[in-house]
Amino acid sequence: MTLSWAVIDEPNCADASKNKNSYACVSQHSTCIDDFMLSPSYMCECSGGYFGNPYVPSGCSRDRGYNPAPTKGKCTSSCGNISIPFPFGLEEGCFARAEFQLDCTNKESSTLAIHGSDMYVSDINVGEGMMGVQITSSGSNYLYSPGPLYTSSTLTLQMHWVVANLSCQEAALDITTYACVSANSTCLGLNLTDYDYGHLYIGYRCKCELGFQGNPYIANGCQDVDECEMTPGICSGLCHNTKGSYYSTPCPYKTQYDDIQKKCTQSKRQKSLLLGILIGLGAGFGTLFLALCSFFAVRKWRRDVQQKLRRKYFRENQGLLLEQLISTDENAKDKTKIFSLENLEKATNNFDETRILCRGGHGMVYKGILSDQRVVAIKISKVIEQSEINQFINEVAILSQISHRNIVKLFGCCLETKVPLLVYDFVPNGSLYDILHSTSESTFCLSWDDCLRIAAEAAGALYYLHSAASVSVFHRDVKSSNILLDANYTAKVSDFGASRLVPIDETHIDTLVQGTFGYLDPEYYHTGQLNEKSDVYSFGVVLVELLIRRKPIFTTESGLKHNLSSYFLLELKSRPIETIVAAQILEEASKEEISIVASLAEMCLKLKGEERPTMKEVEMALHTLRTKRSKYRIVAPENDQEMQPLLYSTDQT
Structure with missing residues (x-):
């Protein structure tokens, strides 16, 4: 019906x-x-x-839901006798989009179904964009028999599929979702018309170029075809394979035979040779001229289309507003630069996969080298709401003026893509999270002095953002993975993608709750009111990480998951702090120092924001502890044996 x-x-x-x-x-x-x-x-x-x-x-x-690379390491590639190539997949993280998820219901009988449907897949052809599908229908007929007569039928179809509902030109402009990732692949548009309603559906798929075969949706998936081996007799003489093609050379005996034939027919050809050369040259040069004209015309047309689209994105991303903000502020004019997409493509070797520093839930970060040889980190975020563009541009203008030795420097941005790109100073030694929670034995090990220094530097940076900058900035995502370490292991607070600017006369702002589980302020989570004490709570979790050396959400030996802040506060009430901290901290720090840092962390983790200290008070407490520790080491380094482990260099591992 x-x-x-x-x-x-x-x-x-x-x-x-x-x-x-x-x-x-x-x-x-x-x-x-x-x-x-x-x-x-x-x-x-x-x-x-x-x-x-x-x-x-x-x-x-328009369609923007394609992920060009699987996020899971090892994916199941077959269901019985049916091969499952990417972009299709069985497990979460193995397929490029939700529509390409399949279910292997029976390996022995090779029963493969489209997820959430009663359609069964018999084969998948990634080269031609086809899929064999079997649909089984059943019903009953009560009109022509005394009792119910049940019937069933199986319908076998060859279905077209595309990776996204975009044209090739639109898809190629967004490198983060472009499906044709193989070096020798090409994009093909697919236009189908529904004659019942006249709807036009536009999409694209990928295919290996002529002379190559394989899977165009994975890196290096299109491999050269050896025509000489696959098609015997394709050449009239000796066959030689080349990348993407082949050529033929005469056999020795055939060459001798051809020489004799040429001598026999030489006299007949002399009369028509000159005419043939003239005709051939004329036709050849004419064809070459037309081909060159067509090539340059198509190339110019493509460039014009790309330039128009880039100008469109620049206007939509409020590029004119940012240029106006920069031109009216001499300081921002000297520090902030609006990069072109062409400059960033050169800096990253056309966004090569080998330049990827990290992938996350908010996007990807590439390593780039600018024309002036500066090494930078280029962040490509996922799709941002249009309503957030004005706020984004305002934040870029403000953050570009922030100058603090413990905050990652923002050089500028690129507004010629669907989502703006951010260009930061490159920080080479990873994050505090990587060092604290790495399972590798050769990883650099932080001493207690290093921990206190990094904590004090990060606290100073947050205090600067809260009250020392021209406009208050609430970071909103303080965590150990956002505290980067430069070549000298100096702390650099990074990632202002979730940050919010606050006028000086306001103490808080109402906003959607955003942050990382394990670091999120409970009061902010329940009220939706963001203030500077929300960053203080998150920093308190970082202090606990430094003391206990556990992740913010960790699993015990019994398999139970715990929140680090709740675990710390609960254990602190039931047993001494010396029995909670990591063994390395217990060896290097005095009981008084451990107690001071633990008490500071406990105050930062108060449920009510008004009971927590400010970042200025946190920084002063850490600075006072470091100063007292330095004086103590200078006065009696040889008499206090407990202080000796604190003297080893940060070069030790």
């Missing part, structure tokens, strides 16, 4: 569009259709190349 429905408030689209308050087609890129089957009425649909719900604002959109 097929049920038809329509909007019957107005008789047709013309009358409906006059009343904006009741007009149903509210989504951008939606189209109104007069419904002649259920007249008088009308319906809405997304325009060609757009998909979604035309009855809600922003319901019709």
Whole structure:
């Protein structure tokens, strides 16, 4: 049974569009259709190349859901006798998008189904974008027999599939979601028309170039085809394979035979040779001229399309606003630069995979070398809401003016892509989280002095953001993985993607809760009110990490998961602090120092923000402890045997 429905408030689209308050087609890129089957009425649909719900604002959109690389290390590649190539996959993290998830219901019988459906897959062809599908239907017939007669049938289809509902030109502009990742692959557009409704669906798929075969959706997936071996007799003489092609040379005996034939026919050819050369040269030069003209015309057209799209993104990302902010501030003009996409492509070797520093839930970070030989980190975030662009531009203008030795320097940004790119100073020695929680035995080991210094430097940077900068900045995502270490292991606070700017006359802002579990302030989580004490709570978790050397969410030997801050506060009430801290801390630090840092962490982790200290008070407490420790070591280093382990260099591992 097929049920038809329509909007019957107005008789047709013309009358409906006059009343904006009741007009149903509210989504951008939606189209109104007069419904002649259920007249008088009308319906809405997304325009060609757009998909979604035309009855809600922003319901019709282009496809942006493809992930060009699996995030899981080892993925199952077959179900019985059926091979499962990427972008398809069985486990989470193995498929490129949710529609490509498959279920292996029976390995012995090679039963492979599309996830969440009753359609079974018999084969997958990534080269041609085809999939063999079997659909089994069953029903009953009560009209022509005394009792119910059950029947079933199996329908076998060859279905087309595309990786995203985008054109090749649109897909190639976003490198983070572009599917054709193999070096010898090419993009093919697929346009299909639904003749019942006249809808035009646009998508693209990938294919290996001529002379190559394999999987174009994985790195180095398209491999050269040896035509000489695969197709015997393809050459008239000796066959020689080349990358993507082949060529033929005459056999020795055939060469001798050809020489004799040439001598016999030489006299006949002399008369027509000159005419043939002239005709051939004319045709050849003419064809070459036309080919060159066509090549340069297509190349210019493609460049014009890319330039127009980049200018469009630049305007949408408020590039003119940022240029105005920079031009009116001499300090920002000297420090902030708006990079072109071409400059960043050169700096990263066209965003080569070998330049990727890390992948995260918010995007990827590439290592780049600018034309002036500065080494930078280029952050490509995932899709950002258009409503956040103005706030983003304002934050770039403010953060570019921040100058503090313990904050990662923001050089500038690029606004010529769908999502703005951020360019930071490159910090080579990773994060505090990597050193504290690495399982490798050869990893650099921080001494107690190093821990106190890094904690004091990070606290000073946060205090600067809260009260010393021209505008207060709440970081909102303080954690050990956002405290980077430079070549001298000096702390650098990074990642201001979740930060918020606050006017000087305000103490807090209301915002959507955002942060990392294990570090998130409980009061901020329940009230939605972000203030400087939220950063203080998160910093308290970092202090506990330095003391106990456990992750913010850790698993005990019994298999139970614990929140580090709750575990610390609970254990602190039931047993001495010396029995809680890591063995290395117990060896290097005095009981008084451990007690001071533990008490400071406990105050930072108070449930009520008003009971917590400010970052200035935290920095002063850590600075006082370091000063007292330095004086103690200078006065009696040879008499206090307990202080000797603190003297080893940070070069030790």
